[in-house]
Structures are given as C-alpha cells and as structure tokens.
Amino acid sequence: MAKKGKAFDLSLRRDKTIRRVSRMYGILGVVIIFVTLITMLAQNFVYVQTKNTLERNLSSVQTVSNIQQNFDDVNENVLLLISSLGTPEIQRVAEEVGANITNDFANIDKYSEEYKTLNASSGDDLKRRFNHAEYAIAAYRRKINEVNQELGTLTHDSGMNIYNQELAPLQITAAEMLQATIEIGTKFGEEQTYRSKNIRGWAQGSLTILLVATIIFLFFIGRSQINSIVEIRQKEQELTEAGNRLTKSKKKLMDSAMTNILTGMKNRYALDESLSQLIGNAQFNIAVFDIDNFRMINDMYGYEFGDEYLATVAERLKEEYSEYAEMFNISGNEFCMVFYEHVSDLQAQQLSEQIRQGIGQPTMVANIPVQTTVSSSLYHYLPSDNLDVNTLLMKMDSALHAAKRDGGNRMYQIQ
Amino acid sequence: MKKKSRILKIAAAGILALSMLPLTGCHPAPEQDVKTINVAVIVKDMNSTYWNPVWSACDDLQAELGNSINILKLGPQEESAEAQIPVIQDAINQKVDAIVLAACDPDAENEVLAEATAANIPIITIDSDVTYEGRVSYVGTMNKNAGESAARCAADLLDGEGTIGVIYHGTAATATERCDGFLNQLEGKVEAPPEMAAGSGSKQNNSLPEATDEAGNPIQQESETEAMVSYANIKIAEVLDGKSDWEKSKEQAEKLINDDHVDLIFATNRKGAWGACEAITELGKQGEVYVVGFDYFENDGKNAEMYLSKGILNTMIIQNPYNMGYLGVRYAMEAAKGEPIPSLVDTGAVLVTADNINDSDVQFLINN
Numbered sequence: 001m002a003k004k005g006k007a008f009d010l011s012l013r014r015d016k017t018i019r020r021v022s023r024m025y026g027i028l029g030v031v032i033i034f035v036t037l038i039t040m041l042a043q044n045f046v047y048v049q050t051k052n053t054l055e056r057n058l059s060s061v062q063t064v065s066n067i068q069q070n071f072d073d074v075n076e077n078v079l080l081l082i083s084s085l086g087t088p089e090i091q092r093v094a095e096e097v098g099a100n101i102t103n104d105f106a107n108i109d110k111y112s113e114e115y116k117t118l119n120a121s122s123g124d125d126l127k128r129r130f131n132h133a134e135y136a137i138a139a140y141r142r143k144i145n146e147v148n149q150e151l152g153t154l155t156h157d158s159g160m161n162i163y164n165q166e167l168a169p170l171q172i173t174a175a176e177m178l179q180a181t182i183e184i185g186t187k188f189g190e191e192q193t194y195r196s197k198n199i200r201g202w203a204q205g206s207l208t209i210l211l212v213a214t215i216i217f218l219f220f221i222g223r224s225q226i227n228s229i230v231e232i233r234q235k236e237q238e239l240t241e242a243g244n245r246l247t248k249s250k251k252k253l254m255d256s257a258m259t260n261i262l263t264g265m266k267n268r269y270a271l272d273e274s275l276s277q278l279i280g281n282a283q284f285n286i287a288v289f290d291i292d293n294f295r296m297i298n299d300m301y302g303y304e305f306g307d308e309y310l311a312t313v314a315e316r317l318k319e320e321y322s323e324y325a326e327m328f329n330i331s332g333n334e335f336c337m338v339f340y341e342h343v344s345d346l347q348a349q350q351l352s353e354q355i356r357q358g359i360g361q362p363t364m365v366a367n368i369p370v371q372t373t374v375s376s377s378l379y380h381y382l383p384s385d386n387l388d389v390n391t392l393l394m395k396m397d398s399a400l401h402a403a404k405r406d407g408g409n410r411m412y413q414i415q
Numbered sequence: 416m417k418k419k420s421r422i423l424k425i426a427a428a429g430i431l432a433l434s435m436l437p438l439t440g441c442h443p444a445p446e447q448d449v450k451t452i453n454v455a456v457i458v459k460d461m462n463s464t465y466w467n468p469v470w471s472a473c474d475d476l477q478a479e480l481g482n483s484i485n486i487l488k489l490g491p492q493e494e495s496a497e498a499q500i501p502v503i504q505d506a507i508n509q510k511v512d513a514i515v516l517a518a519c520d521p522d523a524e525n526e527v528l529a530e531a532t533a534a535n536i537p538i539i540t541i542d543s544d545v546t547y548e549g550r551v552s553y554v555g556t557m558n559k560n561a562g563e564s565a566a567r568c569a570a571d572l573l574d575g576e577g578t579i580g581v582i583y584h585g586t587a588a589t590a591t592e593r594c595d596g597f598l599n600q601l602e603g604k605v606e607a608p609p610e611m612a613a614g615s616g617s618k619q620n621n622s623l624p625e626a627t628d629e630a631g632n633p634i635q636q637e638s639e640t641e642a643m644v645s646y647a648n649i650k651i652a653e654v655l656d657g658k659s660d661w662e663k664s665k666e667q668a669e670k671l672i673n674d675d676h677v678d679l680i681f682a683t684n685r686k687g688a689w690g691a692c693e694a695i696t697e698l699g700k701q702g703e704v705y706v707v708g709f710d711y712f713e714n715d716g717k718n719a720e721m722y723l724s725k726g727i728l729n730t731m732i733i734q735n736p737y738n739m740g741y742l743g744v745r746y747a748m749e750a751a752k753g754e755p756i757p758s759l760v761d762t763g764a765v766l767v768t769a770d771n772i773n774d775s776d777v778q779f780l781i782n783n
Binding site: 124125128129131132135136138139142161164165166168169170172173176180184187 | 475478479480481557560561563564735737738741742745760761762763764765771774775776777779780
C-alpha cells in the first residue's frame with residue numbers, strides 16, 4: 001500500500017509541474033504580445049506627436065522668417081524715404097514707401113497672429129523671445145509713425161540723425177530678436193528630432209532586449225523545467241526499485257526469522273504460525289522427534305560435528321518425507337512434522353515410527369559413523385480438542401519427556 | 416553548484432542582450448559636439464537693482480542656448496574701478512572665453528583689459544564704454560545720441576524758446592556724453608552721427624541708398640542746415656553736478672529754479688530726475704518747470720510714472736539694459752567663436768511721455 005501511495009504522489013507532482021510549466025509559457029506568451037503591442041503603440045504615438053510638433057515648429061520658424069523678410073523690407077523703405085528727404089521726389093517716394101510700409105506691417109501682423117496659433121505648444125524660451133521681437137517691432141513701428149507725421153519738417157540731415165539715433169537702434173534690436181527667435185526655433189526643432197529619434201531608438205532597443213531576454217529566459221526556464229521532470233521521473237523509478245528491494249529484503253528477513261539457519265528447515269516461529277492457521281479449522285497429525293543423548297555427540301566430537309550431523313539428518317528427512325509433512329526444526333535436536341491432509345491417521349502413525357527409526361539410522365559425518373536413538377510423540381488433533389498452540393505443544397513435550405523418562409527410543413501417542 | 420551555474424548563464428545572457436543595446440537604440444547626442452562657451456558678465460555693482468534686467472537677459476540666454484553657453488555673473492560689491500579690476504582679473508585667470516563688461520571707469524581699467532586681450536579673451540562693453548581700443552564691441556545706449564534726442568525733445572517742448580538748466584551725475588562717462596550730446600545739439604555743434612552697424616540678424620545693408628528720380632538719375636540733395644525747430648532762442652542757464660545723489664540733485668534743482676528761473680531741467684540720470692521732480696513739487700512749480708530726464712526711478716512710494724501723470728516729469732528717456740545684456744552676451748559668444756561682430760551696437764533709448772507710457776512695448780520695457 002505504502003509503495004503505491006508514493007508512486008501516486010510522484011506522478012501527481014509530475015502532472016502539476018507540467019501544468020505549471022505550460023501555464024507559465026502561456027502567461028509569458030501573453031506578456032510578450034502585450035509588451036510588444038504597447039511598445040509599438042507608444043512608438044507610433046511618439047512618432048505622430050513628434051511629427052506634429054516638428055511640422056508646427058517648421059511652420060512657426062517659417063512664419064518668423066516671413067516676419068523678418070517683411071521687417072527688412074520696411075527698413076529698406078524707411079531708408080529710401082529718409083534718403084529722399086529734401087528732394088523734389090519726396091512726395092512721390094513718401095506715398096509709394098508709405099503704401100509699402102503699411103503693406104509690410106499688415107503682413108507682419110498677419111504672420112504674428114499665425115505664429116501665435118502655431119506657437120501654442122512650443123517652449124517658453126521661444127515664446128519669450130518672440131515676445132521681445134514683437135515689442136521691438138512695435139517700438140520701431142511707433143517711431144516710424146512719429147517720423148511720418150513730422151515728415152514735412154524734416155531735412156535730409158535731421159532725418160539722418162533721427163534714423164541713426166532713434167530708428168536704427170530699434171531696427172537692430174528687433175532684427176536681432178527675430179534672428180534669435182529663428183535660432184531658438186531651429187534649435188528646438190533639432191532637439192525635438194533628436195529626442196524623438198532617441199525615444200524611438202530606446203523603444204526599439206528595449207523591445208529587442210526584452211524579446212531576446214524573454215527568449216533566453218524561456219529557454220533556460222524550459223530547460224530547467226524539463227530537467228526537473230526528468231529528475232522526478234528518475235526519482236520515481238528509483239523509489240519503485242527501492243520499494244521492490246525493500247519488499248524482497250523484508251521477505252528475506254521474514255524467511256530468515258522463520259528458518260533454522262543450520263538445517264534450512266522452518267523453525268519454531270514458523271511452526272506457531274502454521275499451527276495457528278490449522279487449529280480450530282481442520283484435523284491433522286503432528287509428531288515431535290528428539291534425538292536421545294544428543295549432548296554426548298557434542299561432548300565427544302564438538303559442536304561443529306554435532307551441527308554437521310543434524311544438518312545431514314535434516315537433509316535426509318527433507319529428501320524422504322517432504323511429500324508427507326511440513327517439517328520444522330524447533331530446537332537443536334528436536335524436529336516436528338505436521339502431516340498433510342492426504343496422510344491418514346494410520347499412515348501418519350506408520351510414517352512417524354519410520355521417521356523415528358530413520359533418524360537413528362547410522363549416518364556418516366566426516367567419515368565417522370554415528371548412530372543414535374530417537375524418542376517421539378504423536379498427536380492426532382481434532383478441532384473439537386479446543387487447544388491453543390501452546391497447550392498443544394506442551395502436551396507434545398510432556399509425552400516426549402515421558403518417552404525419554406521411560407528409557408527413550410520409543411514413541412508415545414497422545415490419546 | 417548547478418543552480419549557481421544557471422544563474423551565471425542567465426547573467427551572461429543578460430550581458431549579451433545589453434551589449435546589443437548600442438546596435439539598436441542609441442544615437443549620439445548632438446549636444447556632445449557643442450563646446451560650452453564661458454562668458455563672464457561683469458557689472459558695476461552687484462548690489463544695484465539697475466542690473467536686474469541684465470541678469471534676467473543672462474538667465475533667458477542660458478535657458479535658450481542650454482549647454483552651449485555658461486554665463487558667469489560677476490561684479491564688485493560697490494561701484495568703483497578699484498573694486499572692479501580684481502573681478503576682471505579673476506575672470507581672466509578663470510580663462511573664460513569672453514568678457515562682457517559694464518565699466519565703472521572709461522580709462523582706469525584699460526591695463527587689465529589689455530591683459531584680457533593678450534589672453535585672447537574678447538571684451539564686449541555694455542552700458543558704459545571704455546577708451547581701451549582693444550575692446551571688440553560696445554553694446555548699449557549711444558549716450559551722446561540719447562543726449563541729442565533729449566535736446567530735440569526739450570526744444571520741442573519749449574517750442575523753441577526758454578531757459579534750460581542741466582543736472583549731471585558726476586564724472587561718469589554717461590554723464591559727460593549725455594551732457595555733451597544735449598548741449599551740442601542745442602548749440603548747433605552736432606557732428607555727423609556715426610554710421611551705425613547693422614545688426615547681425617538683418618541681412619540688408621543699412622547704409623543709405625542713393626535716392627534716384629524716376630529716370631534713375633541721382634537726385635541732387637538740397638543743402639540743408641536748418642533744424643526743424645530753431646534753437647536760437649533757447650538759453651542754457653547753468654550746468655550743475657548733482658553728484659548722482661538725489662538730495663544734492665534736489666538742492667541743485669532748487670538753485671536752478673530760484674536763481675536762474677529755468678523753464679526746463681535736463682537730468683542725466685535717475686537721481687537727478689528724481690531730485691528735480693522733488694524740487695518742483697516742493698516749490699509748487701508744477702506746470703511752470705518741466706523735467707526731461709534719464710531712466711525710470713522708483714523710491715519711497717514715489718515713481719516716475721506718478722510724476723509723468725502730474726506733468727512734472729515730461730519725458731523720461733529709458734534705456735534698455737535687458738537688450739544690452741542679451742545682445743552683449745550674444746555678440747560675446749560670436750566673438751568667442753571668432754566670428755565678426757559690429758564694433759558699435761546702439762540698443763537705443765525710448766522717449767517715454769504720458770502719451771505712450773501705457774503702450775504695451777513701453778510697459779514691457781519698464782517691467783523688464
């Protein structure tokens with residue numbers, strides 16, 4: 001029972017491991033798909049975002065550049081106007097230039113508005129710099145308007161003075177601020193491009209690493225799981241073998257406990273065992289044989305010799321009577337026969353006598369002939385006798401002792 | 416033992432995977448190629464709020480240009496050449512790539528500036544120029560020009576007739592230049608203005624194109640010496656030193672009003688303007704005497720805007736220290752890279768009156 005239980009546990013464990021491994025593979029598969037999807041979506045999101053930002057950035061830089069062109073145009077017109085001061089052409093130039101400047105400023109206003117809608121998502125630096133540019137343009141524009149109103153009173157020289165001392169500084173400042181805005185915008189665009197490349201690079205890189213790492217992980221995990229399954233199987237096998245060995249050795253142990261080592265016959269315990277099965281169930285004949293004065297043989301030739309003699313006798317008994325009775329060597333020189341069912345009471349009586357005399361027959365041991373006499377007792381058991389094993393054997397013993405007391409070399413049948 | 420070797424294998428696999436990283440993801444950072452340019456910005460006095468716009472321009476530039484520039488904000492604890500020279504020396508010792516300097520004295524620092532030139536450090540002056548010829552550029556108000564603008568404005572205000580008193584602020588170059596410009600304009604001694612250099616952002620040539628008629632022939636320009644307002648009836652009463660102190664300036668203004676009966680006081684700096692406004696208020700001369708003065712002032716709950724609205728301060732000439740700082744450092748960067756920059760950059764001065772004080776760009780100027 002115990003052995004079977006162990007085996008069952010092991011196979012259960014093996015099944016569990018297989019289930020666990022397949023579940024883990026399943027989960028990892030789902031994780032890989034999930035992570036890949038997320039990374040791809042994130043990459044796409046970053047790409048779209050960056051693309052939009054870059055497009056807006058490009059447009060806003062283009063818009064500032066348009067403002068710059070118009071602003072330069074204003075300045076050219078102002079210089080033309082100033083240089084025409086004091087000439088007869090001033091009226092015509094003033095009209096022409098005035099129209100150009102108005103047109104340029106209208107364009108600047110238009111582009112400024114356009115820039116502000118595009119610029120919504122760009123950095124603070126860019127917004128601030130454009131703010132400065134816008135105010136510088138506003139200051140320049142106001143000064144131009146003031147000069148325009150005084151145009152009639154200006155001479156070439158005073159116009160030059162005003163241009164150099166008041167208009168040019170405002171023009172330079174505004175031009176510098178516009179240029180700075182374009183530079184910051186371009187830098188911002190470059191940074192965005194770099195950042196998006198970097199983010200996408202990192203995303204691709206980490207996805208690759210993740211996949212490679214997962215595959216390697218799966219490989220090792222799978223291998224270790226396969227190893228453990230193989231190990232479990234090996235252990236299972238080993239345990240089965242160990243169980244078998246244990247059963248065998250247990251049987252051996254049982255056998256040795258039930259067998260007399262010297263004669264190879266079953267011993268007293270085995271007799272008890274056999275009798276307890278028979279008593280109360282069937283009728284049977286039982287006989288006990290004891291070699292008279294066996295101690296003298298031991299004293300005369302030594303124990304080894306005595307043992308050799310007993311072994312020879314036992315061998316002969318086994319050869320001749322195994323088919324009639326189950327034989328036991330219940331102590332050194334005492335044998336017991338439980339006759340089989342097919343042996344009749346009379347036959348048992350005859351066989352007992354035959355055996356008793358047979359044991360005593362001259363026997364060669366180490367080239368020394370030994371002849372003994374044997375006493376025995378015989379009992380015909382009936383279930384109705386109502387005896388337990390001990391009482392039965394005591395009865396047998398006392399009959400045997402009575403035979404010995406009466407001179408030995410005889411058989412007493414218990415009535 | 417077995418378990419250990421498995422961990423080792425996994426670690427080896429991890430390292431292998433990580434080693435693939437450079438193949439897949441990384442792009443070299445463009446910033447790495449950019450050399451950081453160290454620019455020392457040295458002002459006259461670390462404790463004066465006048466330089467705040469310059470510092471804010473520096474902060475903006477630092478934010479805009481990132482690691483391509485490193486701005487060191489320096490200056491002495493008090494406004495003097497003696498205190499400023501060691502600061503310049505320090506910057507030279509630190510091997511900065513360029514120096515932006517607001518000089519405390521036009522002459523006294525020339526020696527140490529020559530050392531900077533010897534160390535191949537370009538010098539850009541802002542706000543106050545030096546006489547040292549080796550400085551690469553001056554970025555700031557052309558004080559003489561601003562003085563002339565102030566004179567034109569004063570003459571307009573008096574409608575060509577009246578008495579003017581002047582309060583200047585000590586020996587500072589700005590005081591002398593503004594005074595010179597103002598007086599020369601009124602006395603008709605204005606020289607031909609210096610040809611202005613175009614800003615680097617402007618692609619065009621700022622020199623005057625020759626005016627042509629419709630046929631393309633050059634137009635003969637009329638010789639014109641007459642100013643738009645005649646200065647013949649304008650009298651300069653006295654030119655007094657307010658010593659860049661508002662109480663001294665007030666004292667001098669009282670003298671001009673009481674003794675010289677001036678109609679207008681021209682002050683070359685904020686302390687002078689403030690003293691003059693105080694004097695007019697105390698003497699009850701509102702509407703009779705006007706002030707035309709440099710720079711915005713705010714002190715003791717009184718400010719330039721208040722006097723402007725009362726009509727005492729008629730015109731305030733506002734410089735643009737933010738732009739001085741911004742353009743100064745921008746040009747310094749270009750000079751450090753060996754690119755050519757204009758030797759004179761006028762950041763201009765805006766004449767602020769009650770009419771335009773609320774314009775967005777003027778407010779922006781005042782608040783920056």
